[in-house]
Amino acid sequence: MTKIAPSILAADFSRMGECVTSLEKAGADWIHVDVMDGHFVPPVTFGAQMVEAIRPLTSLPIDVHLMVEKPSNQIAAFQQAGADLLSVHVEAEVHLHRTITAIKDAGMKAGVVLNPATPAALVEPVLSEVDLVLQMTVNPGYGGQTFISSTLKNIARLRQFIDEHQLKVEIQVDGGVDVDTGRLCREAGADVLVAGSAILKTSDWAKAIRHIRG
Numbered sequence: 001m002t003k004i005a006p007s008i009l010a011a012d013f014s015r016m017g018e019c020v021t022s023l024e025k026a027g028a029d030w031i032h033v034d035v036m037d038g039h040f041v042p043p044v045t046f047g048a049q050m051v052e053a054i055r056p057l058t059s060l061p062i063d064v065h066l067m068v069e070k071p072s073n074q075i076a077a078f079q080q081a082g083a084d085l086l087s088v089h090v091e092a093e094v095h096l097h098r099t100i101t102a103i104k105d106a107g108m109k110a111g112v113v114l115n116p117a118t119p120a121a122l123v124e125p126v127l128s129e130v131d132l133v134l135q136m137t138v139n140p141g142y143g144g145q146t147f148i149s150s151t152l153k154n155i156a157r158l159r160q161f162i163d164e165h166q167l168k169v170e171i172q173v174d175g176g177v178d179v180d181t182g183r184l185c186r187e188a189g190a191d192v193l194v195a196g197s198a199i200l201k202t203s204d205w206a207k208a209i210r211h212i213r214g
């Protein structure tokens with residue numbers, strides 16, 4: 001079954017704790033935490049302290065999407081905060097293999113992330129080393145953007161590569177995901193759908209999660 005990872009970037013930050021517990025009750029599979037440093041992407045959001053704050057409130061896996069210039073500097077802090085999965089952008093990390101190994105050595109699952117214009121071939125050499133590959137379906141930095149359909153080709157290519165090589169890697173998609181675009185991503189081979197606005201900006205989160213899951 002397709003997993004749903006609501007992004008807390010779309011939450012009311014003054015009620016973050018309640019938001020996380022409500023998402024768990026509404027049927028979320030993972031909690032997606034968007035970390036932005038003001039360099040890799042223009043906005044600054046939050047860091048490991050946010051994970052530390054929400055960790056005691058949920059038993060769901062905490063899925064951290066690092067949009068930072070130096071992901072390797074963040075590994076220890078997120079491990080100590082209780083993150084389950086740490087994903088790094090291929091565009092931000094020259095020493096991708098080393099950083100993936102360091103994340104796994106720290107006891108977390110490791111993910112690699114591709115921007116919409118980055119060829120899928122760039123992550124193929126490390127796919128046997130990771131637990132997850134995240135295809136961005138918008139340019140990173142902001143919630144509430146429009147889904148970029150050309151990314152579906154990358155999702156299908158990743159699906160084919162993973163199946164052909166019989167790898168245990170989940171394909172996650174992130175950005176502009178709603179009921180319609182979520183269906184296209186599932187059909188292209190995605191396993192995990194991140195959705196911010198399409199869940200948190202509605203009045204019935206459980207219904208939104210059910211419908212996006214399909």
Ligand SMILES: O=C(CO)[C@@H](O)[C@H](O)COP(=O)(O)O
Binds near residue numbers: 138
């Ligand atoms: O990583 C990001 C944005 O950079 C995402 O996780 C967004 O937070 C998703 O928000 P919606 O597009 O679903 O509103």
Ligand SMILES: [Co+2]
Binds near residue numbers: 007032034174194
């Ligand atoms: Co994200």
